[in-house]
Amino acid sequence: MDQQFNFYTRICGKLLGDGCMTKQGNRKPRFQFMHRTEDFGSAQYCYERLQEFLPLSPPTYSKVVDTRLIKQYSERYIVQSRTHLTITNLYATWYPQRKKVIPFDFLKSYLNEEALSWWYQDDGHVKIVNGTMNKIILSTDSFTALENEQLIQLLFKKFKLRFSVDGQNRLILYNQFQIIYFLKLVSPWLSPAMK
Amino acid sequence: MKRKAAIMLPLKPIAKRTTVYLPPTINLRKPTAEINDKLVRLHSLLCEEKKSVCLHTIFKEFEQLLSVEDMTRVGYQIVIQESHRDLLARVRQQTGLSVSLLVSYCFIA
Known part of the structure; x- marks a missing residue:
């Protein structure tokens, strides 16, 4: 490429x-x-x-x-x-x-799996509760509510991922299947320090 | 920094007797027999080496199934054959999909 x-x-x-x-x-x-x-x-x-x-x-x-x-x-x-x-x-x-x-x-052109992975490695994490993956959190609290709404729409359009916003203005993925799929999407670009 | 990587979900065994909830469009007269018959289709979700699920294809297959609005589902109490239980448990572990959704898939696929 x-x-x-x-x-x-x-x-x-x-x-x-x-x-x-x-x-x-x-x-x-x-x-x-x-x-x-x-x-x-x-x-x-x-x-x-x-x-x-x-x-x-x-x-x-x-x-x-x-x-x-x-x-x-x-x-x-x-x-x-x-x-x-x-x-x-x-x-x-x-x-x-x-x-x-x-x-x-700009995001429409360049937000692909690798970009998602870089973003996730900076501002994201997976919350583990009792040995299962409870949710993916992207800490987007510094963006406006409108920006987060647009991010959710774009993430759905590009990856069919259904994020929602929590009370702290962060993007959250709850569905177990989508969590697993999200982590599969970003995994090829995780830095060795993250594995 | 390990908090960013995926972890393997625990492999929870599937109960022999269980209740599955299916959309009303799937009409069953002999639920145990008919569901066990269809569960063979789960094999199509596995990659060539037959050990793990092909997540990329499965996501496309299930995206539509998951996007269906919540509707009333019909519960069927069934007995799952032992030969299917292990496969169901592994697919559930690797995908996070419920047994009910996996059974629904077998009827639609």
Whole structure:
């Protein structure tokens, strides 16, 4: 398959998940994502699969003050990009008013199984209760209710998956059969750290 | 990070005597005999090596069955032949589908 297409599917999944773009003043935007130190494997996995297309620095350790935590700091690995035309274009698509707004036209083109898998690895998990898979949760609480509604429709249209929204504005899959199917769809792209 | 990967569901045995709930469109006069007859069709859900279910095809088959609006279902108390019980248990374990839905599938397929 077209390498460029693969890149856009990965970036689609990453931007739905933990990826973000920052822009200072009139400078050009940069792309970045970070993971806690325990998830270094995930940061490395994504870095390796994006670095061919974007000027990225390898995962770099950093320690930041976080007073919400008992130990008062958090440790993480951050991957940052330099500026690049592709990032500038992606920024215009994903951050029309300097704030992330889901570009549904972009998703219609690039939200495939691999994108779903990248998204799930960042913001999703499967809840296990008494040895069975109770539900899949995609933590979409930072998106608006309308965006989540549109995401549900798109997920149904593309994959026939029937998500619903819970009280915390997250997307949930309850049906046992659909849970198993969802995990089968995303499994080929799970990073070794997730298995 | 293991919380993201699928886990294998426990293999729960199928009771010999059980009740299945089928759509009213399936009309049965001798439920035990007729259902046991049809359960052979479950084999078509298995991959070539006959051990695991082909999830990709099964999803397409069942998507329609699952999308049917909730309707009243008719309960039949039946005895499932031993030869079918093991297969039913494995298909249920691998797909999460209920025995009733799997039996309905056998009548529609």
